[in-house]
Structures are given as structure tokens and as C-alpha cells.
Amino acid sequence: xxxxxxxxxxxxxxxxxxxxxxxxxxxxxxxxxxxxxxxxxxxxxxxxxxxxxxxxxxxxxxxxxxxxxxxxxxxxxxxxxxxxxxxxxxxxxxxxxxxxxxxxxxxxxxxxxxxxxxxxxxxxxxxxxxxxxxxxxxxxxxxxxxxxxxxxxxxxxxxxxxxxxxxxxxxxxxxxxxxxxxxxxxxxxxxxxxxxxxxxxxxxxxxxxxxxxxxxxxxxxxxxxxxxxxxxxxxxxxxxxxxxxxxxxxxxxxxxxxxxxxxxxxxxxxxxxxxxxxxxxxxxxxxxxxxxxxxxxxxxxxxxxxxxxxxxxxxxxxxxxxxxxxxxxxxxxxxxxxxxxxxxxxxxxxxxxxxxxxxxxxxxxxxxxxxxxxxxxxxxxxxxxxxxxxxxxxxxxxxxxxxxxxxxxxxxxxxxxxxxxxxxxxxxxxxxxxxxxxxxxxxxxxxxxxxxxxxxxxxxxxxxxxxxxxxxxxxxxxxxxxxxxxxxxxxxxxxxxxxxxxxxxxxxxxxxxxxxxxxxxxx
Numbered sequence: 001x002x003x004x005x006x007x008x009x010x011x012x013x014x015x016x017x018x019x020x021x022x023x024x025x026x027x028x029x030x031x032x033x034x035x036x037x038x039x040x041x042x043x044x045x046x047x048x049x050x051x052x053x054x055x056x057x058x059x060x061x062x063x064x065x066x067x068x069x070x071x072x073x074x075x076x077x078x079x080x081x082x083x084x085x086x087x088x089x090x091x092x093x094x095x096x097x098x099x100x101x102x103x104x105x106x107x108x109x110x111x112x113x114x115x116x117x118x119x120x121x122x123x124x125x126x127x128x129x130x131x132x133x134x135x136x137x138x139x140x141x142x143x144x145x146x147x148x149x150x151x152x153x154x155x156x157x158x159x160x161x162x163x164x165x166x167x168x169x170x171x172x173x174x175x176x177x178x179x180x181x182x183x184x185x186x187x188x189x190x191x192x193x194x195x196x197x198x199x200x201x202x203x204x205x206x207x208x209x210x211x212x213x214x215x216x217x218x219x220x221x222x223x224x225x226x227x228x229x230x231x232x233x234x235x236x237x238x239x240x241x242x243x244x245x246x247x248x249x250x251x252x253x254x255x256x257x258x259x260x261x262x263x264x265x266x267x268x269x270x271x272x273x274x275x276x277x278x279x280x281x282x283x284x285x286x287x288x289x290x291x292x293x294x295x296x297x298x299x300x301x302x303x304x305x306x307x308x309x310x311x312x313x314x315x316x317x318x319x320x321x322x323x324x325x326x327x328x329x330x331x332x333x334x335x336x337x338x339x340x341x342x343x344x345x346x347x348x349x350x351x352x353x354x355x356x357x358x359x360x361x362x363x364x365x366x367x368x369x370x371x372x373x374x375x376x377x378x379x380x381x382x383x384x385x386x387x388x389x390x391x392x393x394x395x396x397x398x399x400x401x402x403x404x405x406x407x408x409x410x411x412x413x414x415x416x417x418x419x420x421x422x423x424x425x426x427x428x429x430x431x432x433x434x435x436x437x438x439x440x441x442x443x444x445x446x447x448x449x450x451x452x453x454x455x456x457x458x459x460x461x462x463x464x465x466x467x468x469x470x471x472x473x474x475x476x477x478x479x480x481x482x483x484x485x486x487x488x489x490x491x492x493x494x495x496x497x498x499x500x501x502x503x504x505x506x507x508x509x510x511x512x513x514x515x516x517x518x519x520x521x522x523x
Contacts, residue, residue, distance in 0.1 A: 178262050193243075233291075273361035284353075292509050327368055359418045412489045
């Protein structure tokens with residue numbers, strides 16, 4: 001029997017979470033180091049998965065299959081394609097930086113505070129989220145995926161509600177109320193999506209007699225399973241609704257700005273760079289593969305919603321006074337691009353969308369973590385409370401600028417390649433949608449450069465005159481991510497080589513081919 005590599009990649013952070021939570025309360029530093037070591041060991045396993053994966057091999061590799069709940073036909077089935085491998089790598093890469101960035105975020109509050117912050121719990125919850133996200137990227141049994149798709153809400157709820165940002169203009173009591181509101185809103189939105197998906201999962205089993213993604217897809221391909229048109233469409237909508245909440249897609253997005261605003265910066269990165277990617281990933285793996293005809297039927301409406309997300313998110317980002325809310329609305333705009341690329345039904349669009357998931361994770365991590373370092377120094381999230389930072393903390397300002405330029409998809413940085421592919425892939429099939437979506441790029445330049453101008457340039461405000469530059473730990477967090485942004489901006493081939501075969505399979509699932517160009521290239 002071969003070593004269960006995929007199981008180990010998910011179980012290791014889960015065991016790390018248990019061990020970290022069990023560390024005595026007086027050993028906070030030991031708990032931090034244990035969590036960091038567990039995340040680095042998980043990264044090593046993720047790299048092993050990446051090395052073992054053969055892009056030219058079978059669609060799902062490193063597979064595991066065991067009977068689990070036999071009476072209901074539920075199996076413990078795991079397998080990864082190129083898209084799953086890329087996102088597992090992103091998740092495992094970001095978690096050590098999230099832990100390092102949040103090294104002091106769960107330290108005890110100031111003397112006299114009534115609030116107690118269990119340091120061990122903070123880092124254990126981060127590892128628990130990592131475990132659940134990774135197994136979601138691996139699961140090829142629909143019911144198994146659903147369990148962890150929903151279970152990750154529990155640790156995220158406590159991370160948002162119990163370990164929020166200390167910078168609040170109205171004091172600790174108001175901050176606690178706002179954190180509770182954000183956590184409950186996050187939970188209610190996502191639970192609602194999950195309950196609707198549960199009904200669709202049960203309906204799928206009734207129709208197909210199986211929860212196995214590979215069995216259902218094979219039965220549909222060979223004609224032994226036929227879904228009535230109305231049934232397929234309703235099942236598709238049940239799945240898509242849950243994924244659109246998680247993604248998040250307009251108008252199901254309103255939980256995200258609250259959650260990111262009230263979270264610590266590392267937890268905000270965990271939300272938008274890791275957890276939300278499960279929604280867009282699941283659209284590719286489950287919606288398109290299980291319900292190909294319904295996916296094509298819903299495409300026009302979904303493209304309109306994605307386009308609204310792009311423009312709406314960017315417009316609201318322009319008018320924000322709060323740094324974290326600005327980044328949250330920018331992410332809503334970027335997720336619009338990802339969903340648009342998925343449902344453009346072209347290989348360029350879907351390759352760009354998958355690459356965008358990876359690149360958005362990196363760029364948002366840089367921008368939000370630097371914003372978190374900035375906010376922790378000043379004690380305020382308001383843009384108007386800053387000015388002239390680049391004169392007193394040039395390294396902090398420089399890395400903030402790189403993160404901002406990546407967010408606006410500057411050529412030479414990683415998000416440019418993915419955004420370009422999404423727009424090209426969309427334009428070839430839906431030119432009007434592609435043209436209007438380019439407005440999102442213009443607005444991204446506006447909100448990013450205005451944010452940098454108002455916080456980093458101009459006269460030095462007295463409150464920031466003594467602000468220290470990035471410390472060694474903070475540089476260790478940011479520098480590797482900046483290097484990756486530049487490397488993948490110049491040479492994205494390592495990621496595209498992994499994801500392109502999986503994209504071709506997805507295109508085959510929905511029986512789509514790329515439109516032929518109006519003018520053939522000269523030979």
C-alpha cells in the first residue's frame with residue numbers, strides 16, 4: 001500500500017492544531033513555534049505533492065479511496081488535478097507567513113483589560129482552517145467535500161469574532177460588538193449557502209445514486225446517467241449559490257468587508273487569499289464537471305453578475321476611508337475577474353482564472369499584511385490618519401507600493417498575466433463583457449494610487465513621525481512573497497504548465513472548444 005500523501009498533507013496541520021491547543025497557557029511562545037513548525041512541515045508535504053504530480057498523467061492523481069459510510073454510499077475519496085495542486089501549494093505556502101505575521105496578534109491585551117486572548121487557540125484555529133481547506137481541494141467525494149466546506153466556518157467564526165483587530169476608533173467595547181456582528185454575519189451567510197448546497201447534494205445522490213465525482217462524471221460521459229434539464233439546472237443552482245457566497249460574488253458579498261475590517265490582518269489574508277478560493281475552485285471542479293449543460297445555460301447571467309462585481313467592487317474601493325475595507329472591496333472586484341474567466345468557457349479564460357487565484361492570493365497577502373504592520377504602528381485603520389510614511393519608513397512604503405501595483409495588475413507582476421488571460425479569453429467569446437470589464441483595471445489604478453498617495457506621500461503627520469520601519473520578522477514575511485510576485489510576473493510557466501491540462505479536461509467536460517480567430521495568423 002502506497003503512502004497516503006494527500007491524507008498526510010491534510011492531517012498534519014490538524015494534528016498541529018491539536019498539539020498547539022494542548023500547550024499550557026504559560027507557554028505561549030512554545031505554542032507559536034509549534035504552529036510554525038507544523039505549517040512548515042505541511043509546506044514540505046505540499047511540495048512533495050507538487051513534485052509527485054505529473055501534469056501529463058491521469059486527471060486525478062495520488063488517489064485514495066476507502067469505504068466510509070457504506071449505507072449511504074459515502075466514500076473517503078481523494079485525488080488532485082493541476083488546479084487542486086496549485087491551490088494546495090498556495091495554501092501551504094501562505095500559512096507560515098500568516099503565522100509569522102500574526103506572531104503577536106493574540107498576545108494578552110493591555111493590563112486591566114477584561115478580555116483574555118488565548119494565544120494557543122489563535123494559532124490552533126489557523127492550522128485547523130488550513131487542514132480543512134487542503135482536504136477540500138483534495139476531496140473527490142461530493143459529501144466529503146461538503147463536510148469540510150462547511151466545517152471550516154467554525155474556526156473562521158472564532159478567528160473573526162474572538163481575535164479581531166485592536167485598532168478601533170470607538171474603543172474596546174465597540175470593537176467587540178463590531179467583531180461579533182462581523183463573525184455572525186459571516187457565519188449566517190455561509191451557513192445559508194451551505195444548507196442550500198446540502199439540499200442539492202442530497203438531490204444529486206437521489207438522481208445519480210453516488211457521491212463520487214469521478215463515478216458521476218464517467219456515467220454522464222458514457223450515457224448511463226441522464227439528468228432531466230430542469231433537475232440539472234436546479235442542482236446546479238444549489239451548488240453555485242453556496243460557492244458564490246464563499247467566493248464572494250455580488251450580491252452575496254456583503255459579509256466580506258465586515259469580516260476583513262474586523263479581523264486581524266493575517267486572518268483577513270486567511271479569509272480572502274485561502275478560504276474564499278474554495279468557492280471559485282469548486283465552481284471549476286463541481287459545477288462545470290457535474291452539470292455541464294446547466295453551466296452553459298447559466299453562463300450569461302453569471303457573466304453579468306461577475307461584471308457587476310468587478311465594477312461595483314472597484315467603485316466602492318475608490319470611496320473607502322478604511323484601509324482594510326478598501327482591500328476587501330478590491331478583492332470583490334478581483335473575484336469578479338476570476339468567476340468571469342471560469343464561465344467565459346475558453347481555455348485562456350479558465351487558465352487565467354486559475355492563475356488569478358494563485359496570484360491574487362500572493363498580491364492580497366502582501367498588501368494586507370503590510371497594511372496590518374502599518375495599522376499596528378499607528379493604531380488606526382483610517383486612511384486620513386496617515387501621511388508621509390515613505391519618509392520615515394521607506395522599506396514599509398516600498399513593499400506597500402509593490403503590493404498595490406500588483407493589485408492593479410502592473411505588467412511585470414504576477415496578477416497582470418492572469419488578468420490579461422481572463423480578459424482575452426472573455427473577449428474571444430463575449431466581446432462586450434470583456435470590453436466593459438477593462439474599466440475594472442482603470443478603477444484599480446485609481447483606488448490603489450490614491451491609497452498610496454494619501455498614506456505614504458505628502459507632509460509627515462506628527463503621529464507617524466516616529467514610526468519604525470519593517471522589522472526583521474516582518475521582512476521575512478514580506479520579502480519571499482514579493483519575490484514570487486515578480487518571478488511569476490516574468491515567468492508564469494511553472495504554474496500554467498500544471499493547470500493547463502486540467503483546464504483542457506474541464507473544457508471537454510462542458511463540450512466547449514475555443515472560438516476560432518476571425519483572422520488566421522500567417523503561417
